[in-house]
Amino acid sequence: MKTNKYIATLGSFLLLISCATNPFTGKKTLALVSNDEILPMAFQQYNQFLGENKVVNGTSDAKMITNVGQKIASAAEKWLNANGYQGYLNDYKWEYNLVDDPTVNAWCMPGGKIVFYTGILPIAQGETGVAAIMGHEVAHALANHGQQRMSASQIQQVAGTATTVAIQGKSESTQQIIGTAFGLGSQVGVMLPFSRSHETEADKIGLQLMAIAGYNPDEAAQLWVRMKANSGGSSTPEFMSTHPSNDTRIANLKAWAPSAKVEARKFGVTSFK
């Protein structure tokens, strides 16, 4: 990867302050908010969300979400361990929940806190589609994209709140910042798309995760074809408004699927469902 030398030099200074490596791309990213700061708030907000929404338990769909989630989490762990990132997921407390809500949405908060909305299931069309969405959302979490889309002042506010949050709960605005950064758009009334580069990164990582988990990465492009067909108009569903689908994205996913299969073979996965 070509890197502007000036930026590289500047980057190395910043690394002294705080940095994290995105294990999937090898790229250094600023660790603007540490796990110690963000995870307690994310976990708290996740529990609050579950308390305020109708969690589906015991149905075959709910079981499927958990099952796919566990496989994607295990794929992430295998990949990280094999690539020298043992311990990367130590602070993760994976959880997978389906909520009864017609909104077309799914997200993964930092620390592996996942929610699927029943509204996205018709577009997922089954386990492999769910795996494609799950891989993509988990990839955003692993690469700390949510933290990176908070503004400097928001980060300051979140970090400032972090020390007191465990004792007194958190302010409305901090909730809103976290909600916006991590995809709970409809809860806080603000929807913010990830940057195109983050989307591309999450697509690439997500493909590998789904393949290592045993799901056919060729299906990811088909999922996004369906997403595209469901977007547009004044009532563009939430997920599509934060995850615009287009021909470039679909073409990229098709082009990258074979290398995701190659990656999966390194982990002994030779057939894909």
Ligand SMILES: [Zn+2]
């Ligand atoms: Zn995304």
